[in-house]
Amino acid sequence: MSVRARARLRAEPDGRGGSALPVLESDGPLALRRTRSPRPAYARVTVVGAMSAPLNGDHLAVEAQVADGARLTVDAAAATVALPGPRADADPSTYTVDLTVGEGAVLHWLPEQLVSASGSRLHQITRVRLAPTARLLLREEQILGRHDEPTGALTTRLTVHRAGRPLLDQQLAYGPGAPGGWDGPAVLAGHRAVGQLLLADPAFEEGPPPSRLLGPTAALTPLAGPAVLVTAVAPDARLLRGLLDDATRELLDGLKEDHP
Amino acid sequence: MSRAALLVLADGRFPAGGHAHSGGAEPAVAEGRVHDADSLADFCRGRLHTAGLTAAALAAAAAHGLDPLALDAAADARTPSPALRATARRLGRQMMRAARATWPSPELDALAAARPRGAHQPVVLGLTARSAGLGPEDAAHCAAYETVSGPATAVVRLLSLDPYHATAVLARLAPETDRVAQAAAEAARRGIDALPAASAPLLDITAEAHAAWPVRLFAS
Amino acid sequence: MHLGHTHDGPAAVSADATRPDGTRRALRIGLGGPVGSGKTATVAALCRELRDRLSIAVVTNDIYTREDADFLLNNAVLPPERIQAVETGACPHTAIRDDISANLEAVEDLEDAVGPLDLILVESGGDNLTATFSKGLVDAQIFVIDVAGGDDIPRKGGPGVTTADLLVVNKTDLAPYVGSDLERMALDAEKQRGGLPVAFTSLTSAEGVGPVADWVRARLAAWTA
Numbered sequence: 001m002s003v004r005a006r007a008r009l010r011a012e013p014d015g016r017g018g019s020a021l022p023v024l025e026s027d028g029p030l031a032l033r034r035t036r037s038p039r040p041a042y043a044r045v046t047v048v049g050a051m052s053a054p055l056n057g058d059h060l061a062v063e064a065q066v067a068d069g070a071r072l073t074v075d076a077a078a079a080t081v082a083l084p085g086p087r088a089d090a091d092p093s094t095y096t097v098d099l100t101v102g103e104g105a106v107l108h109w110l111p112e113q114l115v116s117a118s119g120s121r122l123h124q125i126t127r128v129r130l131a132p133t134a135r136l137l138l139r140e141e142q143i144l145g146r147h148d149e150p151t152g153a154l155t156t157r158l159t160v161h162r163a164g165r166p167l168l169d170q171q172l173a174y175g176p177g178a179p180g181g182w183d184g185p186a187v188l189a190g191h192r193a194v195g196q197l198l199l200a201d202p203a204f205e206e207g208p209p210p211s212r213l214l215g216p217t218a219a220l221t222p223l224a225g226p227a228v229l230v231t232a233v234a235p236d237a238r239l240l241r242g243l244l245d246d247a248t249r250e251l252l253d254g255l256k257e258d259h260p
Numbered sequence: 261m262s263r264a265a266l267l268v269l270a271d272g273r274f275p276a277g278g279h280a281h282s283g284g285a286e287p288a289v290a291e292g293r294v295h296d297a298d299s300l301a302d303f304c305r306g307r308l309h310t311a312g313l314t315a316a317a318l319a320a321a322a323a324h325g326l327d328p329l330a331l332d333a334a335a336d337a338r339t340p341s342p343a344l345r346a347t348a349r350r351l352g353r354q355m356m357r358a359a360r361a362t363w364p365s366p367e368l369d370a371l372a373a374a375r376p377r378g379a380h381q382p383v384v385l386g387l388t389a390r391s392a393g394l395g396p397e398d399a400a401h402c403a404a405y406e407t408v409s410g411p412a413t414a415v416v417r418l419l420s421l422d423p424y425h426a427t428a429v430l431a432r433l434a435p436e437t438d439r440v441a442q443a444a445a446e447a448a449r450r451g452i453d454a455l456p457a458a459s460a461p462l463l464d465i466t467a468e469a470h471a472a473w474p475v476r477l478f479a480s
Numbered sequence: 481m482h483l484g485h486t487h488d489g490p491a492a493v494s495a496d497a498t499r500p501d502g503t504r505r506a507l508r509i510g511l512g513g514p515v516g517s518g519k520t521a522t523v524a525a526l527c528r529e530l531r532d533r534l535s536i537a538v539v540t541n542d543i544y545t546r547e548d549a550d551f552l553l554n555n556a557v558l559p560p561e562r563i564q565a566v567e568t569g570a571c572p573h574t575a576i577r578d579d580i581s582a583n584l585e586a587v588e589d590l591e592d593a594v595g596p597l598d599l600i601l602v603e604s605g606g607d608n609l610t611a612t613f614s615k616g617l618v619d620a621q622i623f624v625i626d627v628a629g630g631d632d633i634p635r636k637g638g639p640g641v642t643t644a645d646l647l648v649v650n651k652t653d654l655a656p657y658v659g660s661d662l663e664r665m666a667l668d669a670e671k672q673r674g675g676l677p678v679a680f681t682s683l684t685s686a687e688g689v690g691p692v693a694d695w696v697r698a699r700l701a702a703w704t705a
Contacts, residue, residue: 157457159457160337165333166333166334166336166337167337168337168340169334169337169338169457170338170340170457170459171456171457171458171459172458172459172461173309173458179305179309179310179313179458180305180306180308180309180436181302181303181304181305181306181307181308181309181310182306182309184299184302184303184305184306185288185291185293185294185299185302185303185306185462186284186288186302186303186304186305186306186307186310186311186460186462186463187306187310187460187461187462187463188461188462189293189462194461211341211342211343211468211471212468213465213468213469213472216291216469217462217465218465219341219464219465219468219469221340221341221342221464221468222342223336223337223340224333224336224337224339224345225336225337229340231340231461231464231465232461232465233461233462233465273578273579275578275579275580275581276579276581277579277581277582278579279568279569279571279574279575279578279579280566280567280568280569280571280574280575280582281569282569350582350585353585354581354582354585357581357584357585358581414569417569417570417571418570475547476567477543477569477570478567478569478570479567479569
């Protein structure tokens, strides 16, 4: 029996300098919990995986809105593991994330890794709409296979629009059934952990940080719009996270005022 | 459509600047990831299905008549590496010069005026195909083929690879190149929101590294 | 399409004599020749000789990125914004003859950035005796050989030696040491070139580039006439 679940949340300014969560709806395996935020102006929501998901055939969706002026951090209690499930003939699972960030609002979207277990098939779609003065810190990590197993089939698409214009559009496809060469010298060259860290901030209109290598397999690059993207590949999840954490710290240090 | 016009546009000697670029092959060779015909084939295949598909779809969309400035913005969003954006615009400007000398058209003039420093090369390539009376699938074929022929030619120079082996790599990739071009043209018919955005993390990362090399043989 | 128009319109397609705004563009002279014959030294000497009277810029075509450009920069013959390096993908003769698009962009960018210019020198990366410049890129070309490369080069000919608008035989000061016969070189060159001019230079002294500079001045006078 495949699962169809849609979790929703919405953050609004609470009128006292913080953010409230008038909408916080868990659904099926997607359990949302309000947790204590170390950043006073932010509401914080932690996604708690109530059961193993997604299995092939499941359709999961999360919809988060950050209203004008609100601040929200979303993180997760554990990695998401895409699994094959009991039915060999099941369709691929889908995991759709829709994020909307309003004027002057801030969203830190920092889930744990997405692990593509052997035999699983998952399409992940993340769509973000940013108002012109919205700020976004978004991290995605794809781990290809659990320890010492071949990867499942994973496609991801990350589409970010700012003020109605495309800011970033990226599609990745790995594993069995993916187009040829995905593990070859142009794409992954054997690396099993892939990550993106996006920081969009109107402060970058004045000049984003210059392009910089963060080691031999990671680069921080200013996008054509006011945002920077860290693209990294690494041998495993731990090394990847280390790279992205360092980059996050450094980027947020440069923008302390905007992400208090 | 004129099949001969397609040959003119796809000819490696079409004077649009491609000869100075390795399509990411130079850093891949330096890292030892490309070292022979087999690894070249693997490199080209990965590039074809990522950067190649994305470029082919942009080219097909421009040939189809979609707004080239909207496509240029779509290309920006699909190119996170500033080094690769600069390369794409430089090559777009060079392609534009060749296009206006070979198949002049008001649409080319208008894009050249709107983007005097160059629009993304696949967009210019698609508009060039349109000016030459070619269709979206022709443009997609040109773009897809270019993404693999460039590295293959470069690797012949970088590794002194046997040119017959390099050309055989391209020949063996031909059926896949056809499929990529067809998929790109189909996506282009569905409109700008349907265009693929396939990307290759290592191509993006190594392009930034390569752009900072003090000494290199190829511009990208 | 919703395309705005810029005031200066699209760039020129090829070697049009006027710029998009209708003004006459700079004279473009190409310098080619074998490795080590003294192309870059000739360019440097020409810049020193002419820069007080003329507005000059240089485009280099290096085999490896920026080597020649860096030589010119380090010798401070021109301010850095007047020197631009074209990357040639290991094939400098392709960039000056078969696919000149990157070089055309470089000369146009220089005119836009530091113009108006009187003269742009386009230097080829050291190549072989067959490298010549496209007429779509330059108005005239100089081929630089040297006496140390062998006094039989003029006799052997080749497109550079036979068709260049000016043949420069450089390093004449070395002739006695390498056993090259300057008279024979002059005779052979005359035979091969059907009356096109030849200049013998030695760049060890400041005035050594004089004959080349005179020739450039004459070309420039004809260009602006």
